[in-house]
Amino acid sequence: MAKGTIWPSERKSATDRFTGLEVIQLTDYKSHSHHLYFTESGWYDEEQRLIFVSDRGNSTNLYSLHVESGEITQLTNYPGNDHLDACLLPDGSAVYIKLGTQIIRLDLRGDFDEKVVYEAPEGYHLGNVSASSDGQHVCTCVQEDLSHRIRLDLGNGYVGHRELMEAAPHSMIVRIDAVNGGVETIYEANRFITHINASPKEPWLMTFCHEGPWHLVDHRIWGLDLRTGHAWKIRERLEPEEKVGHEFFYPDGVTIGYHGFRTNGTNFFGSIRYDNTELEETEFNFDTWHGYSDGLGQAIVDGKSAVKTLSIWRKQDGVYDGPRMLCELRCSFHSQKVHAHPRFDAQGKRVLFTSDKNGYGNLYLVNVPEDFSVLPLFTP
Numbered sequence: 313m314a315k316g317t318i319w320p321s322e323r324k325s326a327t328d329r330f331t332g333l334e335v336i337q338l339t340d341y342k343s344h345s346h347h348l349y350f351t352e353s354g355w356y357d358e359e360q361r362l363i364f365v366s367d368r369g370n371s372t373n374l375y376s377l378h379v380e381s382g383e384i385t386q387l388t389n390y391p392g393n394d395h396l397d398a399c400l401l402p403d404g405s406a407v408y409i410k411l412g413t414q415i416i417r418l419d420l421r422g423d424f425d426e427k428v429v430y431e432a433p434e435g436y437h438l439g440n441v442s443a444s445s446d447g448q449h450v451c452t453c454v455q456e457d458l459s460h461r462i463r464l465d466l467g468n469g470y471v472g473h474r475e476l477m478e479a480a481p482h483s484m485i486v487r488i489d490a491v492n493g494g495v496e497t498i499y500e501a502n503r504f505i506t507h508i509n510a511s512p513k514e515p516w517l518m519t520f521c522h523e524g525p526w527h528l529v530d531h532r533i534w535g536l537d538l539r540t541g542h543a544w545k546i547r548e549r550l551e552p553e554e555k556v557g558h559e560f561f562y563p564d565g566v567t568i569g570y571h572g573f574r575t576n577g578t579n580f581f582g583s584i585r586y587d588n589t590e591l592e593e594t595e596f597n598f599d600t601w602h603g604y605s606d607g608l609g610q611a612i613v614d615g616k617s618a619v620k621t622l623s624i625w626r627k628q629d630g631v632y633d634g635p636r637m638l639c640e641l642r643c644s645f646h647s648q649k650v651h652a653h654p655r656f657d658a659q660g661k662r663v664l665f666t667s668d669k670n671g672y673g674n675l676y677l678v679n680v681p682e683d684f685s686v687l688p689l690f691t692p
Contacts, residue, residue: 313369315389315424321382328639328678330621331687335639336677338377339384343367344673345375346666348398349440350604350653351509351560354664356404356420359657362664363387363407364675365396367649372396374409374418379677387424399441399450401490402512408441408450408490415441415452415488430488430495442510442518443490444538445565450488451498451518451538453505456481477504477524485520487538499541503530513565517586519546526555526572533559533570535586547584547591551575556582562607563658571603571613581611594625594632598690601645606656610680612663614652615641622654622665626684636687639678642669649673656680 313319322340327333339345345366348354354363362377372394374387390396390411397410408429409416415430415438432438432454439453458481483505485498504523511517516539522529533546533556546568547556556572562583567590571581574595581603582593599616600623609627613635620642625634643652643666650673654665663678681687 313386313389315386317386319368319375319384319386322384323382330637330640333639333678333681338362338379338382338675338677339364339366340674341366341368342672343370344649344668345675346649346651346673347653347655347664347675350558350602350655351507352399352440352442353655353658354400355657356400362675363398363400365398365649367394374398374407376420377675387418387420388426397440399443401443401447401450402445403447405447406490408443408488410438410441410452413437415450417490429490429493430486439506440508442508444510444515444518445512446515448489448491448515449538450490451508451510452486452488453508453520454484454486455505456483473523474525474528477522477529480504485518485536498538499536499543507559509559509561511561511565511586512563517565519559519561519568519586521557521559526557527553532557533568546586546588547582548588558602560604562605564607567607569603569605569611571600579613581605581613596623596635598623601651602653604653604655606660608656608660610656610660612638612654612656614643614654614665616645621690622652622663622678623690624663624680624687628684633684635690636684637690638663638680638687639676640669641665641667643667 325336328335347364376385407418413432417427417429419425436454437457441452443450480502484500488495506523507521509519518536531545535546536543559570569583580593580595584591600613601616603613605611611625622638622641623635624638625632650668652665
């Protein structure tokens with residue numbers, strides 16, 4: 313299908329069998345569809361539209377969904393493609409796409425014009441993309457390609473994950489001028505660097521990670537001052553081999569959320585400011601893949617292994633009440649394309665997530681009830 317093709321609505325709804333809430337299925341196609349990685353908001357046009365990725369037509373492309381009507385607009389037409397990553401500029405005027413070794417700017421106002429703004433050097437490949445809060449820059453990480461000597465399939469089972477960490481590839485964080493063009497290297501190290509997150513409020517601030525098995529990596533969460541290139545550790549381990557990761561910014565742009573695992577197996581989600589103050593952590597007794605907080609007093613985690621629901625907490629008098637079941641999840645997590653990645657909208661009133669409970673990854677949306685007590689308490 314060509315760029316600009318309109319796909320009819322695939323929207324349908326069902327009553328959740330655990331909580332009685334209406335769960336809206338936004339996509340329904342016999343290929344995987346998923347929203348952007350949970351650190352990136354795909355909402356734009358005053359949250360009337362949502363960017364998503366889909367494999368329909370046997371190739372991975374970018375689409376725009378009008379949430380109310382369900383109508384889908386195809387934004388790209390990349391044949392024979394299996395993966396892309398994207399981020400929106402804060403004003404929703406353009407989306408930046410990582411396609412292979414290229415970063416492409418796609419204009420969302422007009423005819424979806426595309427322009428290549430960066431290409432990785434020979435022998436390197438690209439990580440994710442993230443836009444600064446002022447819309448002036450887009451950052452990405454550039455990593456030495458070691459696939460010729462390490463068997464890698466990170467998107468499907470993390471094959472080669474530990475080996476790549478131990479190989480310490482040369483990595484760079486680069487900043488692309490979104491207004492005038494031009495690229496500059498802000499930071500580089502011989503580490504497996506990924507997972508860059510630009511602050512949604514402070515244009516000088518971002519985080520990145522040293523990737524690898526969380527209990528073995530030297531340190532996971534790092535802050536970076538884009539003005540100076542200075543990097544520092546955020547949320548040091550509190551015990552050896554403790555696991556902490558999947559970091560993201562709260563809407564205030566200075567608080568960083570994450571989740572992790574104590575060495576005794578206890579799970580927790582937490583938050584800390586970029587300057588390592590105001591640490592707060594909440595423990596729970598079941599396994600999860602991802603955690604997310606909206607900065608408004610709500611937190612949600614997806615279920616792992618035997619846990620087949622999304623679990624949610626809400627602060628009451630400064631203490632998290634929960635977990636309570638929001639809805640059924642039943643997600644396989646077999647590959648990155650079918651990770652649940654639950655994320656609240658900007659008002660904390662809706663949760664967007666991906667599930668392959670019917671065999672294919674699809675996008676789902678559920679409203680969070682104002683009366684939190686109507687949700688049943690979760691019991692493992």
